[in-house]
Amino acid sequence: MRRGRRYGLCAEQKADLWHRWKSGESLHEIGRVFDKDHGSIHFLLSRHGGIAPAIRRRSQRTLTLAEREAISRGIASGSSIREIARGLRRAASTVSREVARHGGRPVYRASEADHQAWKSALRPKTCLLATHVKLGTIVARKLILDWSPEQISGWLERRYPRNESMRVSHETIYRSLFIQARGVLKKELMQHLRSKQLIRRSVHARAGGQSRGQIVDAISISERPAEIEDRAIPGHWEGDLLSGPGNSHIATLVERHSRFTILVKVPSKDTATVVDALTRQVRKLPASLRRSLTWDRGLEMAKHKSFTVATKVNVYFCDPQSPWQRGTNENTNGLLRQYFPRKSDLSGYSQADLDKVAQRLNQRPRKTLGFETPASKLQAIVASTG
Template identity: 85%
Template sequence: MIQGRRFGLSSDQKVDIWRRWKLGESLHEIGRAFNKDHGSIQFLLAQHGGIAPAVRRRSPRMLTLSEREEISRGIASGSSIREIARGLRRAASTVSREVARHGGRPVYRASAADHQAWKSALRPRPCRLALHRKLRLIVASKLILNWSPEQISGWLKSRYSNNESMRVSHETIYRSLFIQARGVLKKELAQHLRSRRQIRRSVHARVGGHSQGQIVDAVSIRERPAEVEDRAIPGHWEGDLLAGTGNTHIATLVERHSRFTILVKVPGKDTATVVDALSRQVRKLPASLRRSLTWDRGLEMAKHKSFTVATKVQVYFCDPQSPWQRGSNENTNGLLRQYFPKKTDLSGYSQADLNKVALQLNQRPRKTLDFETPAAKLQASVASIH
């Protein structure tokens, strides 16, 4: 992984983070995809108010790196500024200013000059609210009254129908609130937004089986039957995705009574793929071992209703940011890192490979079982039921 500043993420990875955020993935999902804490992802996004920065493009009038290399070679060979300019088909004044701007002939270096020119070109254009005090004050006064940016924008268009300078889009208002570097609207005004969030969220986070990052019709872990809590009866499972590099994952299922583990190969982490793979695996279990499944708030289980229909297994969801509520699964995932270290590409493992790892794990004695193996514990429990 290319180490960048603070986040250890390359430019391409940051672009992919913004793409995922725009598609509606949660902070936890994005963090798992890059083996990063969700707080680090939030810090990166919050710097831009949750709004992806515009892709920068080099102006065609600007000297290119190859042209700067020609200038550097011309200087090294002793050519005059006019000779170099003729070779580039540029004005002599352009080449002269370029060389002078970056230290003169003795110290001019193409790469350093190109980097500095690209950095110096960052001149953000002030938005309309920054330039128009009256408009800014009106927008702020309406936000205090709990008007939404869309309502403000629509009202301005109607109220000042003959004055385009008194109009502003709702997106500009959002950007002025969330991107504090603009210094336009006070941060406190964001508290008057209906959502009260501090960063812009994608509209896609409200579709596809979840609403604003929440799973539709999720049944809380607090509604689980008492028999699940005391681990007395087998057939109640905890599940999660074990993450690898390159957005690769393995689904892990741990039976609460025996700590018996099942590993499931998943080609992707979208909810349709995960639910389909889990359903096929769980249907192979005897009916007595298909009672419930406890999952975290990951949106890979957004289609939990389809899973329940296919397997007759009720799904319960942990409270947000409470992985300890499925502690058996968390502990087992830690043991699995012995076989699948972090930063491992998991796509190369077949289901047969995963079955071998699960077999080894299930035949290892566990302290929590008085050093009985999960396989023996589960077999004895099933035999006693029948």
């Protein structure tokens, strides 16, 4: 294939491109396959918001290219419109409108007529959120609160259990955002999505892992009681440090049963500083919510024994390079990147700022909780334990 932006892709190549994008291949990988710059691939994908356009099919009621060629030959031989229509077993009015629509008998050409008919037949489907103003308004308001499309969809189903007109799938919300030609949801709302990407990325896109250091005298996660695994008993937490440039960090704590999140400001990664900050925060919790803490192998928890003495909370550590063993916390840290991008300096946030972010996160419905919020889930726990 010749290199350069001026040479496009045929229909078969475009289908292959969308298949690769949906499979999770990167822009650079796809570009190498088609001998194009990754910017050219991004341009092609962004025109549709990263969402593969639906395959177009001809209606059985429309004239085919073969029928249009028969009309062109009939005109060239001097046949009347009725004679041509009888040969095609079509109504004379159908053939008459076809010829008139494309310039009349003197200039009618089958290929040009077929191309123009195919092009003019494209009609953008009216989006649900464009026809349902109330539903569109609710969706926009929830997006401003940083709810994900999936959270909005699940919440609507719980909020309006008997009103199917107040339902919308998360895919429809994504399409209304990424396919800007629909003009339903404002482009600015895309900034409230967790990824802040301008095109839809496949769920199969690969993500790199990360390795962690080791810690002395760590109590292995394999020694953690079985009651922690099933999340039935509240008060078991997972923790980690969210890092930023300039050696800036935020300590994150997530309760496994309710997914309730606490953010703690830490001036540095020094173990004494981190343990002291976590101790002060954990001691504010009711006794029923202070049972255990699972951490990774970061040396910031080297003084875990001091933490346990001060809080009566046992600390367990994941196996080396196994962040998935703290899956709840890892997922929450991903959610927090919506508020604290990777290149943002975390030292400029006060504890009050962190509390506001945690409150917003705890008031967002979670699919894993049946679209309840972590705040309501934790409140119910506290109320039941007195």
